[in-house]
Amino acid sequence: MDTLISNVTVVTMNERMDVLFGGHVGVKDGKIVHIAKVPPKEAPAEIIDGTGMVLMPGLINCHTHLATSALRSYCDELGISQALELQLQKEAKMDSRIAKAAATIAAAECLRFGTTSVSDLYYYPDATAEVIAESGMKANLALSSYRFIDAVEEFDFAKDEQCAELRRVVGKWHGHDNGRIKIDAGIWAEYTSNHKLWEGLAAYAGEQGLGFQLHLSQTKDEAESCEDRTGLSQTELLSCHNVLTVPVTAAGCNTLSEMDRKILGKRRASAVVTPLADAKQGRPCASITDCVKDGMNVALGTDGCIEAGNLDMFEVMRAAAMSVRAAKNDPAALPAGAALMMATVCGARAQGRADECGMIKEGMDADLVLVDFSAPHLMPCHNVPNALVFSAKGGDVAMTMVRGRKLYVNGQFPTLDLGTAVRELMEYAMPKLFEEPAK
Numbered sequence: 001m002d003t004l005i006s007n008v009t010v011v012t013m014n015e016r017m018d019v020l021f022g023g024h025v026g027v028k029d030g031k032i033v034h035i036a037k038v039p040p041k042e043a044p045a046e047i048i049d050g051t052g053m054v055l056m057p058g059l060i061n062c063h064t065h066l067a068t069s070a071l072r073s074y075c076d077e078l079g080i081s082q083a084l085e086l087q088l089q090k091e092a093k094m095d096s097r098i099a100k101a102a103a104t105i106a107a108a109e110c111l112r113f114g115t116t117s118v119s120d121l122y123y124y125p126d127a128t129a130e131v132i133a134e135s136g137m138k139a140n141l142a143l144s145s146y147r148f149i150d151a152v153e154e155f156d157f158a159k160d161e162q163c164a165e166l167r168r169v170v171g172k173w174h175g176h177d178n179g180r181i182k183i184d185a186g187i188w189a190e191y192t193s194n195h196k197l198w199e200g201l202a203a204y205a206g207e208q209g210l211g212f213q214l215h216l217s218q219t220k221d222e223a224e225s226c227e228d229r230t231g232l233s234q235t236e237l238l239s240c241h242n243v244l245t246v247p248v249t250a251a252g253c254n255t256l257s258e259m260d261r262k263i264l265g266k267r268r269a270s271a272v273v274t275p276l277a278d279a280k281q282g283r284p285c286a287s288i289t290d291c292v293k294d295g296m297n298v299a300l301g302t303d304g305c306i307e308a309g310n311l312d313m314f315e316v317m318r319a320a321a322m323s324v325r326a327a328k329n330d331p332a333a334l335p336a337g338a339a340l341m342m343a344t345v346c347g348a349r350a351q352g353r354a355d356e357c358g359m360i361k362e363g364m365d366a367d368l369v370l371v372d373f374s375a376p377h378l379m380p381c382h383n384v385p386n387a388l389v390f391s392a393k394g395g396d397v398a399m400t401m402v403r404g405r406k407l408y409v410n411g412q413f414p415t416l417d418l419g420t421a422v423r424e425l426m427e428y429a430m431p432k433l434f435e436e437p438a439k
């Protein structure tokens with residue numbers, strides 16, 4: 001046995017939602033091999049004393065844009081279209097060197113806050129994939145393809161540059177390190193693309209066994225604009241063009257109708273709810289309970305640093321539970337266990353990783369997070385799931401492990417060169433993005 005985490009409170013997130021007090025969790029070759037009240041007979045190479053700690057499955061952030069951390073706090077008071085305009089101006093100055101530095105800082109933030117796997121929708125796939133490969137964390141990376149609505153006639157999947165880039169990235173990165181990195185197909189949104197692109201991407205994703213990431217119905221304006229243009233909702237339109245034939249991860253879902261949710265639910269699509277980013281950006285929040293009722297898998301995401309401010313999934317779990325309770329005027333409307341489930345089990349399902357992570361269970365990957373429960377704001381603890389969702393913060397994470405490898409431990413990031421990334425961000429990225437050239 002490589003590592004034993006001893007005398008720890010284990011929030012398993014298994015089918016029975018077992019919480020084990022004074023538990024011992026053993027890890028060998030990256031997998032969980034022992035969960036019991038008693039230590040294993042075999043001596044471990046390393047013992048981590050879990051006294052006063054809670055061990056939980058790694059959190060899964062199903063919607064973010066890691067490299068946009070370079071623009072954190074830049075346009076926080078603007079509406080979605082003004083912010084997007086400013087963002088596009090800055091993105092025009094971005095390059096893969098900036099993306100790599102920014103993605104490194106965002107990956108460190110994820111690990112610091114107990115996130116072990118992310119779904120990322122952006123550009124610069126090599127830069128982000130290199131960071132994920134180095135960091136040791138897991139990711140489903142989608143290249144955000146776009147093709148504006150009026151360019152339908154010119155489109156040919158076989159010749160299109162972005163589609164060729166996707167094929168190259170799939171060849172290079174899909175399945176990297178025994179599936180630690182997966183590549184998904186992706187579009188930014190319905191309003192940045194057209195049906196030929198959707199059909200081409202969906203057919204390719206089906207052939208290759210890829211998922212499909214997009215933003216869907218985040219605002220009322222985009223939903224109404226689609227209906228005015230086509231007579232169909234965005235979900236109906238995308239469904240007509242085969243997008244829902246592959247596993248879809250749809251971020252937002254804030255303004256879906258019952259009909260939309262039922263179409264998506266029938267296809268077992270995943271809604272990624274981003275309650276903090278929605279509230280910050282002045283968008284309505286998705287109805288989590290309606291999405292579940294209509295058959296969707298509901299996972300959680302931060303969105304990017306521009307929209308969310310930070311990548312702390314503890315805050316997102318808390319906001320998700322609160323948004324439902326406030327909307328329903330009912331403090332029991334969404335229990336803490338359900339918020340934890342969305343951030344673990346349902347996240348793994350959305351990423352096509354339900355067999356490998358999301359629970360603390362023998363045979364699963366050792367994607368584990370130790371939370372220090374000795375801080376004043378976590379005392380006393382009458383109910384562990386409640387304390388994790390409503391009292392704990394990302395900053396309480398003491399250790400983050402993926403496949404048995406410690407990627408964050410007590411202020412240290414053993415796999416990431418954070419010093420170089422910070423220097424790159426300050427000395428290269430900031431001047432390039434924000435300094436006006438001398439006239």
Ligand SMILES: [Zn+2]
Pocket residue numbers: 063064065215251303304
């Ligand atoms: Zn987003």
